[in-house]
Amino acid sequence: MILDLDIGNTLSKWRLKEVESSEIRSRGAVWTREEWRPGADIPDLDVVEAVRISSVARREVLEETVALLRRCVPRVYVARSTRQALGVTNGYDQPWQLGVDRWLGALAGYQLAGGCCAVDCGSAITVDFVLPGGSHVGGYIVPGLRLMKESLKLGTRNVAIDPEGEADTLLTPGRSTVDAVNHGIYMAATSAVQRIYSEVCDQYGVALPLLLTGGDARVVSRGMPAAHVVWPDMVYGGLEICFPLTRAERAGRMSGAPSAPQAPALEKVRAGLAFTSLL
Numbered sequence: 001m002i003l004d005l006d007i008g009n010t011l012s013k014w015r016l017k018e019v020e021s022s023e024i025r026s027r028g029a030v031w032t033r034e035e036w037r038p039g040a041d042i043p044d045l046d047v048v049e050a051v052r053i054s055s056v057a058r059r060e061v062l063e064e065t066v067a068l069l070r071r072c073v074p075r076v077y078v079a080r081s082t083r084q085a086l087g088v089t090n091g092y093d094q095p096w097q098l099g100v101d102r103w104l105g106a107l108a109g110y111q112l113a114g115g116c117c118a119v120d121c122g123s124a125i126t127v128d129f130v131l132p133g134g135s136h137v138g139g140y141i142v143p144g145l146r147l148m149k150e151s152l153k154l155g156t157r158n159v160a161i162d163p164e165g166e167a168d169t170l171l172t173p174g175r176s177t178v179d180a181v182n183h184g185i186y187m188a189a190t191s192a193v194q195r196i197y198s199e200v201c202d203q204y205g206v207a208l209p210l211l212l213t214g215g216d217a218r219v220v221s222r223g224m225p226a227a228h229v230v231w232p233d234m235v236y237g238g239l240e241i242c243f244p245l246t247r248a249e250r251a252g253r254m255s256g257a258p259s260a261p262q263a264p265a266l267e268k269v270r271a272g273l274a275f276t277s278l279l
């Protein structure tokens with residue numbers, strides 16, 4: 001089995017993938033903390049022959065995790081942000097400072113769709129752009145839904161936005177503190193992503209396929225007017241193409257990848273932007 005780990009600031013996600021069939025056998029998530037407990041937090045490592053890791057947690061957490069895994073698993077691959085990979089050029093002046101989850105998302109998005117706008121709705125909401133020639137032009141970092149809510153300190157931190165609720169309801173003025181906060185942060189997140197997407201497409205004169213991932217991707221998706229797809233395994237897709245281990249991966253196939261989304265027409269994106277600036 002291959003163990004894929006995506007260690008975020010809030011949740012550490014894992015999945016087990018079979019080498020022969022390339023099938024995902026199981027998956028889960030635990031709160032990100034200082035130390036992993038194999039068998040309790042993650043599956044028994046006896047069946048694992050290789051581990052691939054994306055981590056944006058503190059350096060010590062990654063070092064401890066890798067040390068622990070190396071004791072039981074023959075091959076441990078740790079992804080890093082680099083200046084160039086798989087046809088993509090990192091837009092950061094100091095490429096290694098780009099969060100590796102963002103880098104992996106950008107690589108996976110480029111592999112899937114050519115140019116892309118890759119949005120990761122986790123602890124932070126990150127929006128990264130890769131142009132059709134492979135140039136990552138940089139991105140944006142906005143506090144995620146949970147961070148926004150916690151920073152208000154209004155006693156609403158434990159009342160999450162119902163991911164199944166009506167998106168339209170979230171656009172109405174709240175009539176309680178909980179609703180005012182939930183509707184406010186929802187507006188903040190969805191309008192920010194929409195505006196960023198439109199601005200950058202306008203600046204570069206290209207409407208890019210829009211991809212969403214992360215724990216809050218589904219809820220953000222429901223308030224996004226621009227055509228897009230949700231791809232929960234986008235970061236894992238980046239791990240697969242950086243460290244291909246199965247036959248399907250060597251052939252360039254990423255598990256759970258959606259079909260490449262159609263980009264909206266640039267005129268439509270620009271019309272939306274013009275409307276916004278008239279308000």
Ligand SMILES: Nc1ncnc2c1ncn2[C@@H]1O[C@H](COP(=O)(O)OP(=O)(O)O)[C@@H](O)[C@H]1O
Pocket residue numbers: 007008009010011012121122123124144145146147213214215216
């Ligand atoms: N079952 C859940 N448990 C925890 N957080 C969840 C859950 N479902 C959605 N979320 C949201 O997803 C966010 C975590 O998303 P994730 O992409 O894993 O973040 P990160 O990569 O920063 O750890 C939380 O901040 C929360 O807003």
Ligand SMILES: CC(C)(COP(=O)(O)O)[C@@H](O)C(=O)NCCC(=O)O
Pocket residue numbers: 008009010056097098099100101102120121122123124125126141144
């Ligand atoms: C921006 C992030 C905090 C997002 O992390 P996440 O919300 O997925 O936990 C992470 O990608 C990170 O620590 N980046 C380093 C700074 C940067 O990308 O510029």
Ligand SMILES: [K+]
Pocket residue numbers: 120121122123124125126214
């Ligand atoms: K994120």
